[in-house]
Amino acid sequence: MTRTFKASKVVRGVAEGEALACPGSFSFLGDVDMQTGEIIAAGHPCRGMRLAGRVLAYPETKGSSGGCVVLITLARRGLAPAALITEKPADYNLAEGAILAAIPFVCEPEAGLLESLAGGVRVRVDADRGTVELLD
């Protein structure tokens, strides 16, 4: 069954990957190890998961404006997410990193998307069309 959610484009591009849905807000500085791309924050519900190639979805970006540089560094090492989805409007800082790293980024999806991504289904993010498609 294919289900498609509408979302607002932030950074252009199309990408597919296994979803990684984080229930809490996310800080690229602090929550991720730059050497492995693994979520390391103590007590984080997704601790131990790796971002590489995943479609990372979470409610809201928080934390330092170093987040943008962390995203670029992860991308240089092939450890960055394939695409980004945030429920709240996009963080300006993170959008800069996503533009430079050419990572498709959408925000403010239709209600229920994050819940539908639980369990790591495969999804296709088409920022240009403003859609997130569940492929499994």
Next chain:
Amino acid sequence: MLDGAEGPVVAEALDYLVQLGEAFGAERLVDITYCHYPAEMAIYEGSVEEAVAYSARGGRVRVPTTTSTLCADLERPASTGCPAALATLQAQVEGAHRRMGMLETYTCTPQLLGFVPPFGSYIASVESSAIVYFNSVLGARTNRGGLFTRYSAITGKYPLMGYLLDDNRRGTHRFDVHVPPKHLATYDAWCALGFHIGAIVGGAVPVITGVRPDRQEWLLGLGAALATSGSVTLFHIPGVTPEARTVDEAFHGQPPQEVHEVTLQDLDAVYERLTTIPRGSAVDFVTLGCPHYNLAQLKNVAEKLAGRRVPEGVRFWVCTNRMTRRQAEYSGYVQAIEAAGALCVADTCPVESHMRLSTCREHGLRAPNVEAMVTDSAKMARYVGDLIGCQTALTDVDSCIRAALSGVFS
């Protein structure tokens, strides 16, 4: 500019800014008057090399542009234990920044060096603690900038969007603080207040009532913490910050989306959350100066350390910017701090240094490099816990100094 008449570097920079503006529906670009730029840190792979290569392409800044922190103290790189290879690589950014016409300030607190943009001016800044200070305390206007401040510096432009627009500066959440003033009379208490509110408000605009910040550094600590547990860009304190003479003005005459009461118990919960070192156990690192300390804060530490001695096995960093350290040397504060066995560090801080877990592993250093760190900053405590992999304690400056001198968190 966009057609390349001013060269390919300017055209490219403008194109990136146009993309950013399109992402957020900006109608046009506006002129900015100042930039605070994220100096490339050597701990981010490829970052320094990219900056050197970029500067060789000939771009020059059009507005005064200060630079943020590095991973090494460039004046005396060996003092912090930074591996020589990393320090040498880090030092290369200075040439790149000079070529582009940037100012080699290397601090998270450019406002302490006199970069105080006028009320209402458009600027482009990185460093979440500086961003929130510029917006809230000074009434200048910037979003949470990142690498694109380079393109703003080179073009003198930024998209008209976000916190540059009046409507987005309206308060959203009201926080009525019921904490007796005597419990809001230290830097760390303001950090705890910010950390509590930031976690609730996320990226919205808190309006904080019932408080009276008498010191500039209290506002700095508040903002830094708001942008750590949340992503706050702007806060208002009615009667204190310039866009909120009254509560009503802070909300632009509209009702708040949410109202929260803040009590002493909420602040206690922040201390509890950020303190994982058991009382009475050993401490091997103490950090003051997140964000970078001002001259009066250095003087206070110098006076309290006079004639005292930090024991072997404890590293005690008091972090500031290089201009302030030069003045503190003139006044004898650096000498007093360092005669006691502490280190007055410029350009960097523990969380930006080689002591991050990932950097230690890459350079064959002991990891984690720190076991237990005491600090007066909620921001520092939050980030070093995961990035350096140490236990933490948030407490007041006097307790930090006591911990450094005894080697025990009491």
